[in-house]
Amino acid sequence: MLRARSKNGPALAVLAGLLVGPNAIAQEKPKDAAAPAQAKAAGAAAAKDAKNVPDAPKPRVAVFRMTGPMQETPKEQVFNFGGETGIPLETLVSRMDKAAKDSSVKAVVILLDQPAVGSAQVEELREAISRLRAAGKDVIAHADTISGLGQYALLSAASHLSVVPTADLWITGVYGEAPYLHRLLEKVGVKPDFMTCGDYKSAAEIFLREGPSKEAEAMQNWLLDSLYDTQVKRIATSRKVSPELVKAWIDSGPHSTEKAKELGMVDAVEHRQDLEARLKQQFGSDIVFDRKYGSKAEPRLDASSPFGLFKFWGELLGASRPAESKKPAIGIVYVEGPITLGGQAASMFQDAVAASSSIRKALDAAAADDTIKAVVLRVDSPGGSALASEIILDATRRVKARKPFTVSMGNVAGSGGYYVACGSDTIFADETTITGSIGVVGGKLATSGLYDKLGVTFKSYRRGQNAGMLASNEVFTPGERLKMRSWMDEIYGVFKGHVTAIRGNRLKKPIDDLAGGRVYTGKQALELGLVDRLGTLHDAVKHVAAQAS
Secondary structure: OEEEEEOHHHHHHHHHHHOOOOOOOOOOOOHHHHHHHHHHHHHHHHHHHHHHOOOOOOOEEEEEEEEEEOOOOOOOOOOOOOOOOOOOHHHHHHHHHHHHHOOOEEEEEEEEEEEEOOHHHHHHHHHHHHHHHHOOOEEEEEEOOEOOHHHHHHHOOOOEEEEOOOOEEOOOOOOOOOOOOHHHHHHHOOEEEEEEEOOOOOOOHHHHOOOOOHHHHHHHHHHHHHHHHHHHHHHHHHHOOOHHHHHHHHHOOOEEHHHHHHHOOOOEEOOHHHHHHHHHHHHOOOOEEEOOOOOOOOOOOOOOOOOHHHHHHHHHHHHOOOOOOOOOEEEEEEEEOOEEOOOOOOOOOOOOOEEHHHHHHHHHHHHHOOOEEEEEEEEEEOOEOHHHHHHHHHHHHHHHOOOOEEEEEEEEEEOHHHHHHOOOOOEEEOOOOEEEOOOEEEEEEEOHHHHHHHOOOOOOOOOOOOOOOOOOOOOOOHHHHHHHHHHHHHHHHHHHHHHHHHHHHHOOOOHHHHOOOOEEEHHHHHHHOOOOEEOOHHHHHHHHHHHHO
């Protein structure tokens, strides 16, 4: 989970050292005799150097295809056996930033192929597109269809947007819904028994109610208002129109491509081959479309050699081992997915898990590694175990005691996700990050009624008054409920204590008016003093790099 990125300064120092050649010792010849020989040798050397001068790289168009779920944690793509794999966010942004600095890249094409991109990730990618455009690159976005407001907000950042003929643009706003299972559970004989610390800690309402509480409804509305207004503002800024016009586009949707072109929502209606032909006409027929720009080369099998298979497997295994580096770097440690205790790995149903033992190990390694000059904790997690969150928070303190440390929030950094982040002096969040949720929820589903209906009975045994406290046969007894409530209140008090001790007078309201399970967007969290800056992972890395230099 530890990702290192080299800084530019030390790389230049190494390069300067390489320019100093070894001293040459040679016997001197008389000047007159040496001159013709030296001239001849110089001519031969010049001819040889001319042959060895590398050809200038061909002009190219860097093509980035966005498909599948966009994860946070970079992973080694050792070999692709044909399945569809999404590019991790930081990997994609790094490749786009490389293209921005590459003089051979004349333009960048972004192909949208139904990716699953979070709202905060949209902002990260929009900023990367802005850096490309600031570097003088044309950025052309192309899609077969646009199936949501977030996708359109992402593509609108490009300098030119085209969609295939007769496609649909489902740009109809922001929609969310939540199921409530209380009546279903009653029918099947299951009794939900949950407690919360905070009226807005609504995660268990799905089991307890037939609709949202007034607190949960108010919170859902302030979140949707903020998310919607941010997306509208992004589109209006990029398309150079008023927010009112963007809202009119949304309310009159969905649109065909042709109608969207008439309204000014897109710039062109064209197939992909027409886009390629247009770019060749603009940049020359010899332009190269580099569809793997900036990606690492995969190992290749040489079938012509009897040793080709052994070489192939050697490269394949070697690619999975990170190279040792002595260069100063910025470490990025990822907290992605539900926060769990121990070293639990992701399952086939869960793409990522933030296991406390693995993250503690990564943070301790980053703290101890003298080549890592600063650390960014990248959080994209809805929370989870309170104990696991405490372990991770404690590990961040050890990093912070030794070197610059900051937090970058992704799509979600709520509950335990905020818990692990709150130890940083500077927290970055995107405008649409979902964060806060300072509160505790706990309980169980009592299933004895369900098993009675199925004809299944259990005989339980216990030693100790509260040994069966978390057993699923019955709801809590009054004594067990009292114990459970006391335990949860203690965790809640520790959580609030961490936030008030670290955030101090940066908090704009008393902690009880900010906590209680209330959830905010990054923009709202900044106004309340729960985060310090709006910015991307790129911004957080620049911040700690400046502190480390």
